[in-house]
């Protein structure tokens with residue numbers, strides 16, 4: 001893999017989809033500059049912008065995919081977003097300009113802006129500033145997060161985000177560690193805090209055969225989500241193999257090669273468990 005000078009890369013910020021493999025686009029920027037930019041939030045690292053999404057929040061959305069993630073989910077379909085320096089360094093004003101281009105269209109399509117990743121709260125100051133800029137343009141905002149860094153945002157910052165798409169991957173600590181490399185506690189604490197603040201949440205749950213599809217696992221997440229009182233809907237996302245090539249290209253050890261996507265019956269059964277707890281599930 002070649003190392004590009006991030007200041008001269010010709011790769012466009014717009015991508016057809018987040019499944020484009022992108023690496024090393026921010027390498028070469030001095031560490032001190034990166035730290036200062038992240039602390040101030042005046043610059044962020046983005047894998048790409050994509051437009052026209054109908055699965056990352058209400059309506060039709062523009063999505064900014066950040067780089068940097070502390071999880072290592074076995075099923076991650078964008079492992080090139082794990083490393084922050086794989087992203088394109090983007091100033092706040094440039095990112096804001098991208099949003100401005102779509103402002104009228106997003107309104108017409110009852111859509112908005114979603115910040116996803118990677119884990120967007122690895123760049124929490126940039127996230128807050130970009131959401132603030134979006135809201136100043138009256139664009140609906142959504143944060144798609146693994147939830148483990150929620151304590152980086154103050155209550156008033158959280159209240160400014162219109163919707164949180166919260167990934168809940170497993171509630172069992174041991175299985176969560178095996179699946180993601182991280183503890184579930186901070187994620188569940190963040191979910192409870194959002195509930196206390198009465199912030200709208202959509203739960204996202206990836207159904208992975210052999211990992212998260214047993215009745216007990218789905219039931220635990222369904223009961224937890226229902227207990228919160230602020231979960232507007234649950235998206236059951238079937239595991240797929242579209243990111244497998246990235247693991248190969250990045251020479252990462254992909255452990256789910258032999259795992260088939262769940263059947264439509266299995267997805268429907270998981271949805272039914274969420275619905276049985278009084279939640280809307282799709």
Ligand code: SF4
Pocket residue numbers: 069070071072073075076077078079081117118119146
């Ligand atoms: S939290 Fe998301 S980006 Fe991070 S490893 Fe898991 S699936 Fe990938």
